[in-house]
Amino acid sequence: MILGIGIDIIEIxxxxxxxxxxxxxxxxxIFTKTELEYSLNKKNKFQHLAARFAAKEAITKAISSHHKSFGWKDIEIVNLVNGMPTVNLLGKLKDFLGNDKIIHISMSHSDHYVTCVAILSLKT
Known part of the structure; x- marks a missing residue:
């Protein structure tokens, strides 16, 4: 069951x-230490920073009807070994997902724009 959807697009x-x-x-x-270490070491660092910014915005939209009190750094975007982006919730959001919810994200970019969609759903 989908609980929330968010999308964001931003100019790099x-x-x-x-x-x-x-x-x-x-x-x-805006960014956690882990996000900065990852992004600032990339050739296209602004593209990677923009992707994380868009992801944080999309996630905020997806969860805002369920949880309102959190900050930028309570959402951390990291990449799995295979490159797939995933979400770590920290601080005030750390316990939000519990054992019954999950956030899926998908990011995409062109030379000038980055977009991200986030889906908050119940685990099946």
Missing amino acids: ERIKKSVEQYGDNFLNR
Whole structure:
């Protein structure tokens, strides 16, 4: 059973400009240490940062009718060994999924945009 759906699209250039304008203040407010280590070591670092930003937005939309009190860093996007992105919920969201819910995400990008869809569902 689907409990929530969220989608987000963002211009990669928007994230690049935020990083250039606000630097570490922006990066450390939005992203976890793990996300920064992963993204900043990539050739297309702004694309990877934008993907994580879009994922956090999509996840927020998917869960917002069930949980409202959390921050950017309570959602962490990591990649499995095979490259598939997955979600770690931290802080105030750590216990939200419990044993009965799961969040699926799918991210995609072009040269200028990144998009992510998130689905919150009951485990079957």
